[in-house]
Amino acid sequence: MDWDEYSxxxxxxxxxxxxxxxxxxxxxxxxxxxxxxxxxxxxxxPPMQGEDMSAIMADFEAFVMPGMTHWQHPxxxxxxxxxxxxxSMLAEQLVNTVAAQCMLWQTSPAATEVEGVxxxxxxxxxxxxxxxxGVIQDSASSATLSAVLTMRERATGFTGNREGLSxxxxxxxxxxxxxxxxxxxxxxxxxIGQDNLIKIATNxxxxxxxxxxxxKAIKDDLAAGHTPAGIIAVTGGTGVGAxxxxxxxxxxxxxxxxxxxxxxxxxxxxxxxxxxxDDFWTGVDGYDSIVFNPHKWLGAQFDCSVQFLHDxxxxxxxxxxEPEYLKTSGEAVTNYSEWTIPLGRRFRALKLWFLIRSxxxxxxxSRIRNHVTWTQELCDAIRALEGFEIVTEPILSLFSFRCPGxxxxxxxxxxxxxDDGRIYLTQGMxxxxxxxxxxxGQFDCAREDVMAVHExxxxxxxxxx
Ligand SMILES: *Cc1c(COP(=O)(O)O)cnc(C)c1O
Numbered sequence: 066m067d068w069d070e071y072s073x074x075x076x077x078x079x080x081x082x083x084x085x086x087x088x089x090x091x092x093x094x095x096x097x098x099x100x101x102x103x104x105x106x107x108x109x110x111p112p113m114q115g116e117d118m119s120a121i122m123a124d125f126e127a128f129v130m131p132g133m134t135h136w137q138h139p140x141x142x143x144x145x146x147x148x149x150x151x152x153s154m155l156a157e158q159l160v161n162t163v164a165a166q167c168m169l170w171q172t173s174p175a176a177t178e179v180e181g182v183x184x185x186x187x188x189x190x191x192x193x194x195x196x197x198x199g200v201i202q203d204s205a206s207s208a209t210l211s212a213v214l215t216m217r218e219r220a221t222g223f224t225g226n227r228e229g230l231s232x233x234x235x236x237x238x239x240x241x242x243x244x245x246x247x248x249x250x251x252x253x254x255x256x257i258g259q260d261n262l263i264k265i266a267t268n269x270x271x272x273x274x275x276x277x278x279x280x281k282a283i284k285d286d287l288a289a290g291h292t293p294a295g296i297i298a299v300t301g302g303t304g305v306g307a308x309x310x311x312x313x314x315x316x317x318x319x320x321x322x323x324x325x326x327x328x329x330x331x332x333x334x335x336x337x338x339x340x341x342x343d344d345f346w347t348g349v350d351g352y353d354s355i356v357f358n359p360h361k362w363l364g365a366q367f368d369c370s371v372q373f374l375h376d377x378x379x380x381x382x383x384x385x386x387e388p389e390y391l392k393t394s395g396e397a398v399t400n401y402s403e404w405t406i407p408l409g410r411r412f413r414a415l416k417l418w419f420l421i422r423s424x425x426x427x428x429x430x431s432r433i434r435n436h437v438t439w440t441q442e443l444c445d446a447i448r449a450l451e452g453f454e455i456v457t458e459p460i461l462s463l464f465s466f467r468c469p470g471x472x473x474x475x476x477x478x479x480x481x482x483x484d485d486g487r488i489y490l491t492q493g494m495x496x497x498x499x500x501x502x503x504x505x506g507q508f509d510c511a512r513e514d515v516m517a518v519h520e521x522x523x524x525x526x527x528x529x530x
Pocket of ligand 1: 145203204205206207245247301302303328329330331358370
């Protein structure tokens with residue numbers, strides 16, 4: 066393909082994208098594809114001769130698009146959203162075009178410097194104290210793994226990387242039972258082990274970790290000769306939005322000299338609204354590491370996960386490695402690949418710069434506020450359906466409910482709803498019972514889209530009950 070052809074196809078695909086977005090409401094939200102159905106339509110072996118772009122594009126429409134679930138659909142209420150606001154898509158196209166590998170300052174100074182400034186814009190937007198720095202990662206899972214490795218190294222006097230963990234006893238990490246599975250996995254791969262990830266009981270309307278039980282677990286571990294290493298708190302857990310009371314947990318961490326990580330992957334975006342900060346983030350300043358995903362609720366195209374660090378030194382002492390071929394001369398610059406596990410890195414900050422400049426914080430705040438308001442309205446409407454039960458009240462824009470009947474009936478309703486295609490919801494478990502989750506947060510969703518959940522649930526329930 067030559068560059069003139071590239072330019073023509075670029076225009077064609079931009080027009081295709083605009084049309085796709087304008088007609089999204091007409092499509093079923095979730096792909097109705099059977100396993101293997103898409104693969105069966107593709108050629109079994111790679112072509113020996115090049116093909117025309119128009120043939121490739123036609124097959125994309127015919128074979129690929131029917132197998133896509135529409136995450137940008139305004140009636141997507143499953144999982145958590147993965148928004149891609151148009152200015153962030155445009156920034157990604159520029160990044161794709163220049164295609165730089167931004168591992169070191171000198172491999173693209175602009176990428177490093179825009180990233181530093183975007184971290185500070187977001188620090189201000191989220192009301193975090195001056196002094197927090199940070200890095201953009203691919204996922205919250207990677208940021209959490211970085212934090213857990215830092216806990217491990219800090220608790221072993223930074224000897225784990227060199228000596229391994231053999232003979233170092235049991236390192237212990239504490240969190241509530243409502244954390245995301247990425248915390249379990251981080252403890253697996255960091256060599257801490259599932260048995261040393263201590264899940265503390267939760268209570269109250271926010272399903273928050275019990276600080277008394279937390280301190281007792283730490284004391285018991287010390288008495289047993291174990292080594293407490295860190296605490297992971299959550300704002301907006303994935304299941305039902307569990308949110309810990311941050312101040313008391315941090316106080317315990319300080320008392321026992323433990324490293325703290327806060328997982329706010331989804332809910333962090335809402336902290337651009339001061340009222341949610343007052344409500345959820347009292348006591349946040351001082352957490353050693355905080356992760357949030359602007360790619361979920363804020364509108365930055367996937368992937369974009371921001372990890373704030375109160376002091377970057379412990380994470381750098383854990384992850385920095387400098388073979389000869391990565392040495393750069395002279396001046397003190399930031400080399401972000403030293404802050405993370407992967408070496409290579411994309412220029413992820415550009416989409417934040419485009420997004421925040423294009424909308425301004427006020428617009429982004431009002432979208433999130435609307436989502437929270439409409440969620441409460443929808444929750445009240447579902448509550449009024451005969452025999453339906455609200456299992457967890459809205460935490461920001463997430464709540465869960467049950468229809469009449471057993472767990473199997475909940476799954477039947479979810480499956481029937483998703484087969485219908487007007488909306489997309491997913492199930493979860495809470496206190497041993499199956500629940501149906503509603504997570505509002507698609508960038509362009511309107512009140513009618515949210516209230517469509519009520520109508521659709523009512524309709525589909527009539528057909529399966
Ligand atoms: C989505 C989510 C994660 C995982 O995020 P990735 O970026 O996909 O790794 C972790 N924790 C919470 C609370 C989440 O909502």
